[in-house]
Amino acid sequence: MGTIFTFKVDVEAIAKEMKKTEEEIRATLDGAVRSLAVMTHAKAVEMAEQNLKSLKQPYVAALSFQEIAPKIWSVSLDQSALWIEEGMEPHSMVPNLLKRNAKTAKDGSKYRAIPIGKKLLEKGSQDPRAAEVLSFVKKELKERKIPFRSIEKDAYGNPKLGVLHKIDLQYGKPSLRASHDLLSGLTIVQRKNEKGKVERHLLTFRTVSSKHYGWKWNHPGLKGAKIIDKVYDWALKTWENEILPSLFNNQS
Numbered sequence: 001m002g003t004i005f006t007f008k009v010d011v012e013a014i015a016k017e018m019k020k021t022e023e024e025i026r027a028t029l030d031g032a033v034r035s036l037a038v039m040t041h042a043k044a045v046e047m048a049e050q051n052l053k054s055l056k057q058p059y060v061a062a063l064s065f066q067e068i069a070p071k072i073w074s075v076s077l078d079q080s081a082l083w084i085e086e087g088m089e090p091h092s093m094v095p096n097l098l099k100r101n102a103k104t105a106k107d108g109s110k111y112r113a114i115p116i117g118k119k120l121l122e123k124g125s126q127d128p129r130a131a132e133v134l135s136f137v138k139k140e141l142k143e144r145k146i147p148f149r150s151i152e153k154d155a156y157g158n159p160k161l162g163v164l165h166k167i168d169l170q171y172g173k174p175s176l177r178a179s180h181d182l183l184s185g186l187t188i189v190q191r192k193n194e195k196g197k198v199e200r201h202l203l204t205f206r207t208v209s210s211k212h213y214g215w216k217w218n219h220p221g222l223k224g225a226k227i228i229d230k231v232y233d234w235a236l237k238t239w240e241n242e243i244l245p246s247l248f249n250n251q252s
Contacts, residue, residue, distance in 0.1 A: 028247060029247070030071050032243050034067070034073055035243070036235060036243060039235075040065070040075045040234070040235040040238075041063060041064070041065040043234055044077075044227055044231045045063060047230060047231060048225070048227060051225065052084070055225075058080065059081045059084050059085075059227075061081075062077050062078035062079075062080050062081035063075070063077055063081075077228055083222070085224055085225055085226065087221070087222050087224030087225075088222045090218065090219060090220055091219050092214060093208075093218070094208060094209075094216075095213075097112060097114060105209075109209055109210045109211050110209065110210040111208065112207070113206070113207055114206050114207070115204070116204045116205065116206050133171065136169070136183075137183065137186070140169050146188070149200060150200075151198055152200075161190050163187055164188045164189065164190060165186075166185060167186050168183070168186070169183035170183075184204065185206075186204055187202070187203050187204065188201070188202055188203075
């Protein structure tokens with residue numbers, strides 16, 4: 001369950017104010033409430049796009065509005081994006097990263113390879129550094145006579161599958177706190193997708209281990225976006241200052 005906000009419309013009070021019966025005004029109010037739900041959802045999307053940057057896509061995808069019962073509308077945020085809405089305290093990412101597909105080392109510790117540079121190395125990336133990084137990678141692979149996007153094939157003309165190349169490129173560290181070069185361990189993989197088509201991917205990997213708990217893979221925390229609170233206030237003001245007055249004017 002995610003976050004849902006609602007507010008009640010006092011039909012009886014509005015009808016009395018407009019000197020109409022409840023039945024006379026209810027149809028008009030139903031349309032107005034639906035319009036408010038549409039406007040509120042659009043406002044939440046607008047706020048997310050203006051303030052969330054890299055997190056806007058999962059947040060917007062989690063927003064929805066719907067008629068949950070006859071004449072009752074809701075605007076909601078799915079649970080998947082609550083961490084963006086509410087924020088997070090600083091914490092270790094190790095337990096979550098090792099939840100799936102972790103392997104066991106000889107000493108009993110758990111470990112897993114995590115793809116790090118995918119967003120920078122995939123075509124169409126929105127990261128502002130992507131164009132520069134891709135240009136560097138293309139140049140380095142050309143010198144090594146390794147195709148950049150073209151599917152590599154064996155002597156019989158069949159696409160090669162699996163890890164084809166693993167090389168260390170000296171590009172520079174992504175931050176002062178980083179322990180590895182951004183393109184250290186660049187891995188080129190070819191594999192079949194769900195439709196059986198062979199795809200080529202350029203990735204970098206880093207290993208996360210249960211031994212890293214407390215000193216590596218620490219998340220600095222995240223300040224909550226609190227967009228639902230802001231858009232709720234906006235919706236109330238819009239209803240009181242714009243929608244209701246327009247109803248009174250139209251009924252006069």
